[in-house]
Amino acid sequence: MKWTKRLQLTSLTLLSAGLLTYAGWGTAASMTAAAAPATPTPSCSSGDHGILQKLQKKHTDGSSEPLTFDAVDFLNADTGRAAGNGFLIGTSDGGCHFQEIYQGQWSFQQIDYPDNVHGWALATVQDGQAKYLIRTTDGGSTWKRLGSDMVTFERIEFLDSTTGFGYNRASTYYTNNGGVSWSKITTPANTRGADFTSRNSGWAVVIVPGRGYQVMRTTDGGASWKRMMNAAYSDPKYARVYANASQVYTVLYGGSGMSQTSYSLYGSSNAGSSWTRVIAQETAGGGPAPGSGAAKVKKGPGSGSPGNMQLVGKTTAFMVGYQPAAQMVGTGVTKNNGQAWSNSKTVLGFEGVISFVDDNQGWLAVRDLNSSTLYFTKDAGANWSAKFSFEF
Incomplete structure (x- = not known):
């Protein structure tokens, strides 16, 4: 954030x-x-x-x-x-x-x-x-x-008290001693986002200039990579990928302009054998969304830029979205591997970060003009209640 x-x-x-x-x-x-x-x-x-x-x-x-709240993590x-x-x-x-x-x-x-x-x-x-x-x-x-x-890490993720991964847009690193030392994992050329669920199993999104995005998978710790999906786009720049043992989602960014961002969200529940285009948000300022084909919805949460995602179990995934110009922060959810997607009501704010712990309960940190607030939901984001707030 x-x-x-x-x-x-x-x-x-x-x-x-x-x-x-x-x-x-x-x-x-x-x-x-x-x-x-x-x-x-x-x-x-x-x-x-x-x-x-x-x-x-x-x-x-x-x-x-x-x-202000910038990070939230719930067990x-x-x-x-x-x-x-x-x-x-x-x-x-x-x-x-x-x-x-x-x-x-x-x-x-x-x-x-x-x-x-x-x-x-x-x-x-x-x-x-x-x-x-x-x-x-x-x-x-x-x-x-x-x-x-x-x-240079943009994100860290630890699986236990010793094992973890560090990510930036181009590279992935691994530690087995609690972060004291790190080894670089080989990822494909032009990687723009990666996520590993174990030392051997991981995903990466690469760009092919002038052509689009490719989603790649490794099962041998980066020694080899297999292409699992293509998404056409004339000017690919940035992507994110999120995975657990049962699901994988990738956010493919399009253009931005007039405080608007275009993007596509794709998901798979069968290790990348097939994909669902869940969100395809096209905007006047950002242009078309990467990829092609029908999408479940044409607008993401908050109708704005995508924030972080949280995958829960075998079928559920959440994502936060925000539109600073309109001061709107919202969340979206699927509980059936992207076959349906629901965007929540928005709360007042510029940006947000989420931490969901199960299919329904989660936390959201948001800042607006006058406060920074922690919200809690028990109904998958349909309603949010304020739990802690700093007033400015």
């Missing part, structure tokens, strides 16, 4: 009844293992929950950007974290209460937790441009930079 990205908290303040009191998440017990409260738990609340007030005041005094509907410019907060009761986990120099761009203890992040130092890979082994209370050099 392009919002400001900075914030961290040095100690955990457990504000809600029912949570164990220890210095950092993951150091003694998981949040879900807390003993039953001795007194009734206070009712659910929204707003800023009374935390980060001093930091928020510092960032709204005209000398700094206001606090389940109750337990997860959200982070931004200088802070990391968490909840263990579905957003009824939040706790400060970290406050400090790091401005988080992405966070990734395979469990409740181990986490990684792409972050800058305050307002700096250099991006670093950092790691926590205590749930997020403390962070250690991995290596002294900045990284």
Whole structure:
């Protein structure tokens, strides 16, 4: 996300009844293992929950950007974290209460937790441009930079406490020691997006100048690649691919102009043997969408630019979309491998990032002119309820 990205908290303040009191998440017990409260738990609340007030005041005094959410990652509907410019907060009761986990120099761009203890992040130092890979082994209370050099990763994904992947538009990297060292995985020439579900199994989207996009697959760790789909487009530039054990989706970007973006979303549920053109969004400013053939819908979520996707299980996929000029952020979902697609109502905002944990429950971080808000849904995005908000 392009919002400001900075914030961290040095100690955990457990504000809600029912949570164990220890210095950092993951150091003694998981949040879900807390003993039953001795007194009734206070009712659910929204707003800023009374935390980060001093930091928020510092960032709204005209000398700094206001606090904003730039990253969100949930393990389940109750337990997860959200982070931004200088802070990391968490909840263990579905957003009824939040706790400060970290406050400090790091401005988080992405966070990734395979469990409740181990986490990684792409972050800058305050307002700096250099991006670093950092790691926590205590749930997020403390962070250690991995290596002294900045990284080129645009995205990270860890499968467990040791195994992970780092991606930029052209390259893919693999680690089996928690990010201490990385090896480059061979991807096809002109790769513009990749995603691996294991060290051996991966997908890549390549561009063929003047002709279009090709979706490729490897089952031997990049030693060989097989073409699985072609999508014609005269000026291919950028693509994203998302995969799990059962599904693969690719977002193929067209042109942009007049605050409009054209793109196509293709999906497959049979390892790329056949594909469904789920979304084909053509716009006046961006022109035609890449590829050809009928699509299930002609507009994506928010009728705007595509954001991140989340694949759940064998049949469900979510995507966020945003249209900054109209201040609209929305989500879309398929629950039958792209054979039908439904776009949700929009919320006010410029951009958004999602973290869905099952077929219906998920989280959305959004910024608008006056606030940065975490929303929760229990009906696959048909309705969103605000759980935490920073007012500017």
